[in-house]
Amino acid sequence: MAKQARAHATRELIVLAAGVVFAEKAYAQATLGDVLREAGVTQGALYFHFESKKALALEVIERQHHLFIETGNDLLGKKIQGLSAMIILSRDLAMQITTNPLVRAGLRLSTESADLFAESARRPYEDWIDTCEALIKRAVAEGDVSSAHEPARLAAYVIASFTGVQSLSQARTKWVDIFDRLEEMWHFLLAGISPADGGSNVPDISLLLRR
Template sequence: MVKQERAARTRESLVHAAAEVFAEEGFTAASIAEISRRAGVTSGALHFHFDGKTSLALAVEERAGRALREAAAVQGERDRAGGPLRVLVGSTYTMLSLLAEDVAVRAAFALCADTTHSGRMDLRRQWRAWVEELLVGAERAGLLAEGVSPQDATDLVVALTVGLDGLGGFEADQEARQLLHRIWTVVLPGIAGGEAAAAVLVEAFVEAFDEEETD
């Protein structure tokens, strides 16, 4: 049991160290030596747990995907009563926090944009599918503005949010949240005008800052 626990801790350290290096340097520039050094293990110990960089990258992606699914479930449950647009806006604040706090998520987004690495999952594609699902739901509920299609709205939202990792230099502070709020203040009325859009903005903004104050 002790050996199993030690092995689990070592594997955890390696995945975390790999995420840090991938996020900072990219897949190609990342070295086994640097990952081993940060994890505090030898290269031989690393190879005992992983075949190499590719298997480490896959482990990082799996952890990031799990974090994204868990966050989406929490956000969806919290905003269920507010409808799909409320979930959509709230999810972008959640994504901002994940990018600030979870190095595996940052690394996974970097990896899916790296043409030298072919991963099992593409978080950007998952994010796009999540956005489109919510906007299709908003259309069915009659919440989208006249002439706006879910696909066009998805293109816009994804284009604006794939750069969330740059907000606040990965710091989920008030300044970054305020910038995200300003983005939605401009974008959301074009997707869904009227009182519904205004209510969503107010609720999401208040909740985001309430979370920041309690962190």
């Protein structure tokens, strides 16, 4: 059992180190040597757990995927107004992006090297859209989003908007202004998706993003 525990700890150390490396360097420039130096483990230990750089990158993408889906499922399981839950989801994902190198690495690998990782890079976005679609349907039922919008298409647009906002925030300020940009995004989105009467439960966007 002790040996298994040590092996698990070593694997986690390698994955976390890979997150730091892939968050800072493009996949083509990152090397397993970089990961070894960051993790402080031997080459033999790394190859015991991962047969290649690609296998390690796929594990990073999977971990990032798991964190995002776990966050979405947690919100889906709570009795929270659908529209508020969508805003909270964007806040929580932004927090993960700005504080967790593993998340940044997964996103970078999924975008910069999407062709190389194909299905693994696409699946997190599809699941993310599905989560958003479920929250939109809840918001429509609650009277806070117009039923004129097809939930699946609106969900894809929301996720595309968030992806663009966080990418622009990264490029311009290293995410320093991400919550200001998200607040703007939601003000514009709500103006376009709210029912004609404005909805019955208009959320406080600023409060939800910053609490």
